[in-house]
Amino acid sequence: MSKILSKTPLSTGDFIYEIKDGMLFIERLKRTDFTMEKLKESVENRLEYTEGFSYPIILFGMDILSMNKPARDYLAGAGAQNILSRAFVVERSQGKLPLNFFIETNKQPIPVRVFDDLVSAIEWSKQFRLT
Numbered sequence: 001m002s003k004i005l006s007k008t009p010l011s012t013g014d015f016i017y018e019i020k021d022g023m024l025f026i027e028r029l030k031r032t033d034f035t036m037e038k039l040k041e042s043v044e045n046r047l048e049y050t051e052g053f054s055y056p057i058i059l060f061g062m063d064i065l066s067m068n069k070p071a072r073d074y075l076a077g078a079g080a081q082n083i084l085s086r087a088f089v090v091e092r093s094q095g096k097l098p099l100n101f102f103i104e105t106n107k108q109p110i111p112v113r114v115f116d117d118l119v120s121a122i123e124w125s126k127q128f129r130l131t
Contacts, residue, residue: 028061063095076106087121
């Protein structure tokens with residue numbers, strides 16, 4: 001079976017998942033405080049949607065309000081399953097604070113960066129695509 005390069009979007013209410021040009025775009029539709037339970041549900045949805053294939057991921061939309069320690073640990077560990085890289089795009093500059101805290105305090109098993117705009121995030125993520 002070949003890797004999926006494009007796929008019809010999937011909406012779960014809080015997120016929209018879409019594979020385009022060999023990258024997975026995840027749009028956050030709500031500002032939220034992330035707990036491990038919320039992240040586990042999101043990761044399960046992502047893994048089902050990607051059908052076992054690995055992608056660079058670009059997360060954008062509403063900023064994360066906060067992420068508790070168990071959620072940060074999960075995201076930097078099991079939550080990174082089948083991810084080649086993770087690009088966060090913030091809607092406001094203060095959205096960088098919780099993400100930079102996460103990146104700096106949790107050892108990342110994959111390349112991770114925070115961006116102010118979607119175009120820069122896409123350009124950076126292209127280097128991690130598998131063809």
